Amino acid sequence: MSLNIVSYPTSNQDERSGKDIKIDTLIFHYTGMISNQAALERMTDPKAKVSAHWCIDENGTAYKIVPEHLRAWHAGKSWWRGRSNLNNISIGIEVVNPGHEFGYRPFTLQQMNSIVILCHQILKRHPINPRNIVGHSDVAPDRKKDPGELFDWRRLSNEGIGIWPRSIIEPRNSRILKIKDYGPEVKLCQKKLAKFGYGLYQDGIYGEKTQMVVMAFQRHYRQARVDGVLDHGTTAILDHLVNYTKDK
Structure with missing residues (x-):
């Protein structure tokens, strides 16, 4: 071709x-x-x-x-x-x-x-x-x-271009996070997104900036659901990719 x-x-x-x-x-x-x-x-x-x-x-x-x-x-x-x-x-x-x-x-x-x-x-x-x-x-x-x-x-x-999540196991006990949530779980989510590559301040507040970053992550890696909510599926994909790329 x-x-x-x-x-x-x-x-x-x-x-x-x-x-x-x-x-x-x-x-x-x-x-x-x-x-x-x-x-x-x-x-x-x-x-x-x-x-x-x-x-x-x-x-x-x-x-x-x-x-x-x-x-x-x-x-x-x-x-x-x-x-x-x-x-x-x-x-x-x-x-x-x-x-x-x-x-x-x-x-x-x-x-x-x-x-x-x-x-x-x-x-x-x-x-x-x-x-x-x-x-x-x-x-x-x-x-x-x-x-x-x-x-x-x-x-x-x-085709060997970029990365895509595979073999995902959804966590059963993780908290679903959304706009206006706050606390250590939100800060951990922000830390993971920043570690993966996104520009995101880790303040523990699920504001509009965090929501937009989660939506960007979903548009790329969880395309069936783009709503800015860090549900169990999105968390599983994020955890998988952070772990997969930690030494890359």
């Missing part, structure tokens, strides 16, 4: 700042616009000041927008595993989809096939830790929902 690549360059790019910058993060987005052409036009509009390295159309075509050695402007204010300014160390892939605002729908098989091929090529060029293959909502949970709960993270993990 080959990848159909079309060059679609933009001036919305600059040099990665710093010495010996290592590209070690891959961030997925959806375009959140009514068409592929609208997304491409926005990423090539100097006034918009946004771009990505790649854009995958619904027919599987891969548009090469920014060379990977340069910095694209896709993540904005972001945080993952103790680091901010993720544009500087990441590659951004936009996947064409209207998004939650314009009629969110499943990503096409052609898109997912092309994403698998492209990611394998990217990972040969840049050895990226599976923990650092994330969605925009993971690195900016208070602002973003993309690529969303319909993105096939399980397929990617099965």
